[in-house]
Amino acid sequence: MRDAIPQGTYKVQALDRAFAVLDLLGESDTPLGLAQVAASLQLHKSTAHRFLMVLERHRMVERTVNGKFRLGLRLFDFGNRAIEQYDLRDRAQPHLRRLVAETEETAHLALLEAARVIYIDKIEPTRSVRMITRIGASNPVHCTSVGKAILAFLPPERAAEVIRRIRYEKLTSRTIATPEALRTELEKTRRRGYAVDDEELEEGLRCIAVPVLDAQRLPVAAVSVSGPSFRVTAQKLPAIANHLLQCVRGISADMGYVPSGRAAKAVVNA
């Protein structure tokens, strides 16, 4: 059984239902039959069937050999178009790769959207257990290093807006769960020039991130390095941070952002 179909001021029932179908298929790790879809969404067989056929025509879903439905590759196409505009991803990749080579830990590239961060790329060191993050997935800002890195360097009013919209879930015992605590944490972040997530998202996972600044010196994304706490120790943080700073400097340069007249102002004092 699933959540009720989302409502809102503007409603197009058919659309909401269609997206609910896609959501369902996206969350299920195995393809689903018509009956399962209809039951889960409390749609009539007949209705679900019609939707699935239309979605199939648009290649938003496809059928497996045994007739079950799963997400279609059209979505993959759309997804890639969606981030194309941010061609950040392509440009950043070589730099991330170097970063991973240097640190031997997993690197992420993330964007801020609303009050969540969205991972748009991930590079893993060759000899590492695979992390669970999926590209395209999102996490709350307040418990991720990338989130805090971006937030800390956003103009105050935009940061305030985001801080207001956060739903302060406590994901581990260390998660920062109030706006006030978050604000002081951001202040700390600004001072040292990099953000840290010390097991605030997940037990045993420590991350460190710095923002990627555009020509206006506004954060457009953040790069992080994550690893098990026992390897990413407090002592190593400054060294990793240096690699991170070099990395984002490279990305900014590649994106054509001028290094700016007065030198990197925010990210200097360690």
Place this chain on the structure above:
Amino acid sequence: MRDAIPQGTYKVQALDRAFAVLDLLGESDTPLGLAQVAASLQLHKSTAHRFLMVLERHRMVERTVNGKFRLGLRLFDFGNRAIEQYDLRDRAQPHLRRLVAETEETAHLALLEAARVIYIDKIEPTRSVRMITRIGASNPVHCTSVGKAILAFLPPERAAEVIRRIRYEKLTSRTIATPEALRTELEKTRRRGYAVDDEELEEGLRCIAVPVLDAQRLPVAAVSVSGPSFRVTAQKLPAIANHLLQCVRGISADMGYVPSGRAAKAVVNA
């Protein structure tokens, strides 16, 4: 002005329209205003507006600062979920990277869908002009090396089905434009063990590909190496083909496909 909104046996007007909106935004390289969307799709302002608002609620579109619309990052999420099942992509990446290092040319990983190939990954050598292909984009089978590589090793009846469904567009003077010519080309491909696209998709571009075979020895994808014809010369093809073969062998192994013989045919749906 755009094409008419697609029709079909099963119709949900609202859905077709919504996807037309997404299509439009996906094809435009710049964000569009409400009025432009409405005009291009011949929708009433009011209707277009409602759709956009609903799409925005689902984060399928987002608004730029000046209120214009573009594709949203939710699509990116969905897209990545869609290919997750084919975790081929992740597993193949290191092998592709090695391939690129060896050949110093661009490598692609592609899937067959209907009568088109879809690029699901692309790795470019560091010192190369960027190719125009976009991950997620698709091309016709008959004029790509990846398409021919997959087709050549498909079971005859499935291949025939695909060959029948191709729309034989002639993209360059060398494009294979008839089913007969394609069939003899596939025969040639089978004999030599790799497929070649000799400026059949684009003038000056030569590609060579081999299929990735699964446990049942059926092609699930193909890997290609592409480059300007003057660098990817006829003489070099066999050498590149060898690298390709090694590459796909590695991928198959990583996917857990047993090297040969009839394999465990155990994979059944739940």
Place this chain on the structure above:
DNA sequence: CTCTAGCTTCTCATATCATGGGACACGGGT
């Protein structure tokens, strides 16, 4: 082989739901 059970596909009369006409509001340009 037939019978059932469970699934998918199809049809059609109904009323629900999206539709679009049009009013309003905003803002930038002349």
Place this chain on the structure above:
DNA sequence: ACCCGTGTCCCATGATATGAGAAGCTAGAG
């Protein structure tokens, strides 16, 4: 000031999606 091109909103209308149900499947059991 004005206008023109925007985006937003409301609401009566009927075109449109809806869902009950019947008909087709397919596979597995008897």
